Each structure stands twice: as structure tokens, then as C-alpha cells.
Amino acid sequence: MNELIKVEVKNVDGILVTTSNKVAEELGVNHKDLLEKIDGYISKFSRAELSAQFYIPHNYKALNGKSNRNYLITKKGVAQLIGGYNAAVEKAFELNVSYINEFERMENYLKNEFKVPSTFSEALRLAAEQQEMIEVLENKIQEDKPKVEFYNDVTDSKHTCDMQTVAKVLNFRGVGRNTLFEILRNENILQPDNKPYQKFVDAGWFRLIETKYNDEMSGELRIYFKTVVFQKGIEKISNILKQLGYSQLEK
Secondary structure (H helix, E strand, C coil): CCCCCCCCCEEECCEEEEEHHHHHHHHCCCHHHHHHHHHHHHHHCCCHHHHCCCEEEEEEECCCCCEEEEEEECHHHHHHHHHCCCCCCCCHHHHHHHHHHHHHHHHHHHHCCCCCCCCHHHHHHHHHHHHHHHHHHHHHHHHHHHHHHHHHHHHHCCCCEEHHHHHHHHCECCCCHHHHHHHHHHCCCECCCCCECHHHHHCCCEEEEEEEEECCCCCCEEEEEEEEECHHHHHHHHHHHHHCCCCECCC
16 A cells, blocks of 8 residues: 555534545635535435534635635544445545544544543643633633623513524534524425424424515515524524534634
8 A cells, every 4th residue: 555645634612523625625616516515425324413523514704705615524434434435436445444543643632632640740831721721611611691681682582583683692613694594494394485393383492483575576464473482492492503512612
């Protein structure tokens, strides 16, 4: 075997991943084609939480400042995805081996990252570092207090929020309004037209707002339904996203 290909694995919110951009570049394939391949794999999973163990929806900012979608890919996802190119891409096998080695190296590093101090001086140094971290966190709490109060105002309110506001308030990585709609459809909470199933309306998660308007072209009266979310629904959606493996960004 030739010298192994150098690859990069990162720790993102406690999960070891690489990105679909990097894998596409390393395989020498178009990123758009790779995304379609991943989408195809995801569609075959029986539950969304299973696919999150392989591929995590994400976004990145391109050089032109535009936000584009990609995936964070776990160890399982890399094995499945690159393995699918073994026949078409000559270096796919070596690339897969490189990733296996790098994931194992990072796993061992994280296991050994925290060591119990063996001497009194090491214990003192560790205590000082922990105290410094506590002070940083306390300052961060004070800085974030207005944002936290805003979140509490929203979730404690008897009023409703639209889906875009819910996505902003919950602030999960890679989960905007459209992605949130898609997740809730996949979880059989919303119907294909983004209306909630009746049992979730009855449970106090959602409310449908009916809006009537005249079509400017035909003059016909039309009805538009908008899905809005109660406090209970926001909390339930947050729990669902966590169960699916999505990570919540700092508020």
C-alpha cells in the first residue's frame, strides 16, 4: 500500500467528524454529486435518528459569503460513504483506511485528554485552571443573560411563534426554518403541506392560523394556513432535535 493519505478529523460538540466538502475534495468528485449520494443513503434509513449517527446536516459559508449546505460525517458515515466509491475511485480504499486510523487516533486522544494529577503541584495547577474556567463561564453567563431572558420570555409565553422564530430561538446547528420543517415532516409530526397532524394540535404543540385573501390574478378568494408553535411545542421540538443528534449552539 502507498503512503496513507493525510486526512483531518475534528471534534465538534463532542462528536468526531469530517465534512462532506473535504471528502469530495479527497475523492476528486463534485460536492453536489456527493451530497446527492448522502441524501440517497439518508432516505434509506428507517428513522432520522439513525441517519444522524452517520450524517449530520450542516451549513458552511462559501468564499462569496453565501451559506451552503453540507454534512458533518461521523466515523460510520465515512466508512459507508467512501466504501461506496471503492469501485469507481482508485484511492478510495486508502482514503478509507486513513480515516479509520485518524478517527482511532482522535478517540484515543480524547480518552487520555484528562489525566488525574499525580503530584501536589499538578493538582494545584489543575485547580487554578478550573477556577479560571469557572470565572470565564460566570462572565459568559452575565453576557448571555439578556439572550436567555428573551428565550424564557418566548417559551413562557402563552402566545405562539412561527417556525422561523422557533428555529432562531432554539439555535441548533444547521437547523433553520426549512430544515426544521423537513425534520418535523420526517418525524411524522407535520404533514407534507407543513400542517401539523391533528393529534399534535390537540396536544397543544401547534395552532393553525387561517388567512383569507383575494388572488390578484383571478380575483378568487383563497385561504392560506400558517403553522405556529406554542411553548409546549417549542420544548418538544427541542427535545426531538437533541434526540436526533443535533447540537445546540451557544445562545
